Amino acid sequence: MDTKQKEAKYLMQTYKRFDIAVRKAKGQYIWDENGKKYTDFFSGISVCNLGHCNPVVNSAIKKQLDIFLHVSNLYYAKPQADLAKELVTKSFGKGAKVFLANSGAEANEGAIKMARKFGKQHKTKNNQDKYEIITFKNSFHGRTLATLSATGQEKFHKIITPLVEKFVFADFNNINSVKKLINEKTVAVMIEPFQCEGGMIPADKDFLKQLRLLCDKNNLLLIFDEIQCGMGRTGKFLAWQHYGVKPDIFTLAKSLANGLPLGAVVADKKIANLFVFGDHGSTFGGNPVSCAAGLAVLKLMNPKLLKEVSNKAKYFVKKLNELKKKYPSIKEIRNIGLLVGVELDLTAKDIVEFCLNKGLLINSPKEHVLRFLPSFVITKKDMDFAIKILGDALKCQTSKK
C-alpha cells in the first residue's frame, strides 16, 4: 500500500490534498516520493518562514531532544522562560507576559478567554459580565469551537451548531460598522492586521488607528491575530509594527517554531496578570523542544533578516507588476513584505494546479485570489522561476477564457 492508499484507509478525510507525497524538504525546496523537485512559495502556510529544516533551528531542536522533551507544566522549564523573555523584549517590552500554547487556534482561545475574564472584572452598569467580542467578516481565527465561532465566514459556521456565543461581525476596514456593534456588553475587538484566509487583504492604517482609539474610549481590549501575518513575514517582526498601532493582546503560532507546534498569547502590561493560577493551562503548551526551536527562530529574526525580507518582497512585487502589465487578468497585487496576494479575474485554483505541475507550490485562499508565502531564504533565481511559471499559467488560462 502506498502513502495515498494507506491514508485514505486510515486517516479521516478532512483535507483535500494536492497530489504530492513529500519525501523531503530543505530550504525553499520540496521533493516528492517520485523525486520531483518543487520550489515552495507556500512554506506550509507560512510555517517554515526560515526555510525547511533550517540548520540553526534544527540544531537547537536536536540539542533540546537530548536534554528533556517534556516535564509537565507543573515544573519550571528554562526553554519556556527564555522564549517568553525574548517574545516580550521583541514586542511590548517591560511588564508584558506570555501564555504558551500548541497552535494558532489554541492561542486565540487563550486570548478569547482573557477577554472574557476581563469582562468579568469590568462589568456593565447593572453589574453583569461583559462578553461580546467584535470580529470581522471574512476573518479566520481557527478551527476549535470558539475560534470557528469567532471566524467571520458563513461557510465555516454551517459545519457545526450551535456556535459559541457571542461573536459579532463588523466590516473590515469600516470603522462605522464597528461603532454600530458596540454595546455595553462588548468586551473586545479581535482582528487580523492582514486578512489572509479571507483573501489577502491588508487593514488600512487609518482604520487600525481609529480602532485603537475606539477601544480606548470604550474600555475594550484590542486583540491582534498575527498567526499568519506575524513572525517577520511583513518585513517587521510583527505586522502591527508597520501600523504603529499597539494591541493589548496579540497571538502567534505557525512559524514561531519554524515547523514544530507552538502558539503564544502575548499580553501587554495592563492585562499581563489577568490570568491567575488555574485560569488556563495545557499539558503540551510550551513544549520544551518547540520552545528551543522558537528561541532559535526569534534570535534569527534580526534587523538584517527583516531588511532582506523587505528587499526580496520589493523585487518579487516589481516582477508581479510587470506580469500585471502583460496580463490584464491580474486585477490587483496586495502585499506587506512577503505576504503577497494577487487578485485575478480567472479561477485561481487552475493557476495553482498549473504551477504545481511545473514544480511551483502556491495556493489560493479564495476563488480569485492567489497567495504567495515564500520562505525568507528564497533567492532572486527562485523568484524569477516563480514569475516565469506564473506567466506561463496566466497565458495558458487566459487563452482558455
Ligand SMILES: Cc1ncc(COP(=O)(O)O)c(C=O)c1O
Ligand atoms: C490568522 C489565523 N488565525 C488562526 C489560525 C489557526 O491556526 P492553527 O491552524 O495553528 O490552529 C490560522 C491558520 O491558518 C490563521 O491563519
